[in-house]
Amino acid sequence: MSENSHIGGGGTSMGVHEPDTVRVLLHDLRGPLSAILLLSEPSGGDAEEKLSRINEQASWLLELVESSLDPATADNVTIVDALEVAEFVARLARVAVTTSIVVESSTDVWALARPLALARALSCVVDNAVRAAGPAGHVAISVSDMGDAVHLTVVDDGPGLGRLARRTSIGLVATRAMVASCQGNFRLANGPDGGATADISLPSGRCVPSVF
Numbered sequence: 001m002s003e004n005s006h007i008g009g010g011g012t013s014m015g016v017h018e019p020d021t022v023r024v025l026l027h028d029l030r031g032p033l034s035a036i037l038l039l040s041e042p043s044g045g046d047a048e049e050k051l052s053r054i055n056e057q058a059s060w061l062l063e064l065v066e067s068s069l070d071p072a073t074a075d076n077v078t079i080v081d082a083l084e085v086a087e088f089v090a091r092l093a094r095v096a097v098t099t100s101i102v103v104e105s106s107t108d109v110w111a112l113a114r115p116l117a118l119a120r121a122l123s124c125v126v127d128n129a130v131r132a133a134g135p136a137g138h139v140a141i142s143v144s145d146m147g148d149a150v151h152l153t154v155v156d157d158g159p160g161l162g163r164l165a166r167r168t169s170i171g172l173v174a175t176r177a178m179v180a181s182c183q184g185n186f187r188l189a190n191g192p193d194g195g196a197t198a199d200i201s202l203p204s205g206r207c208v209p210s211v212f
Helices: 021-039 047-069 082-094 115-133 170-181
Strands: 003-008 077-081 100-104 110-113 138-145 149-156 185-190 196-203
Touching: 021 047, 021 082, 021 115, 021 170, 047 082, 047 115, 077 082, 077 115, 082 100, 082 110, 082 115, 082 138, 082 149, 110 115, 110 196, 115 138, 115 149, 115 170, 115 196, 170 185
Parallel strands: 100 138
Antiparallel strands: 003 077, 077 110, 138 149, 149 196, 185 196
16 A cells, blocks of 8 residues: 555544454454465465465555554554555455455545554455355445545445344444544445445545645
8 A cells, every 4th residue: 555645643533432452453463364374275376476465465464563563653644545445455355255345436536544544444344244245245345535525335235234143343343443543434334225334434635735
C-alpha cells in the first residue's frame, strides 16, 4: 500500500470501546499465518508465484507486529487510495479461501484515514463476510466516493446476521475502534436480499491539498 501527504492525527472517537491490543493483534495474525501454511504445502502450483504470495503475507505480518511493538511507528491520518487498500485486502484474503472475493469501483477513490488501521479494519470485515458466505459463496467489496464521504462496503451472500455460530467478538470491537481512529463510521446490517452488508465510511480526501 502507498500513502501520500500527511494530514494530521486523530484518536479513537468518544464512546467507542477500546479493545485489548494484544488480543486484536493475535486475531489479525491468524489469517496471514493460515495463508502462509497453506501456501507452503507441497502441492502443485507455480513455486515462484507461491513464494511471492508468502512474501506478501509475511511482510504484512511484520508490519502488524512492528506497529504493535514500536509506538513510534507512524500510522497517521493521511490521504489514502481506498481502492488500493481494498484490492490489497482482497488479494491477501483470496489466498486461503475458495470464496469469490471481488472489488468493485469505477475509479480511484481517495479518503482520509490511517492506512494500517483501515487495512486491518477492512480485513476483519472481509474475514467475517467470507466465513458467512462459505466456500462456494460470494463477497463483494465496493469502493465509492459520495462527495463528502468515501464508502468501503462489503456485501456477502451468507445467511445474514445472527445466523452463524459465534466465534469471538474481538474482530467487530476492533473494527469499530480502528475505523473510529480514522475519524470514520462503521455500520453493519442485514442486506435487502439476504446476507449482510458492512459499511466503512471515511472523510473524502479529494479536496484536501496534497504536498509531495
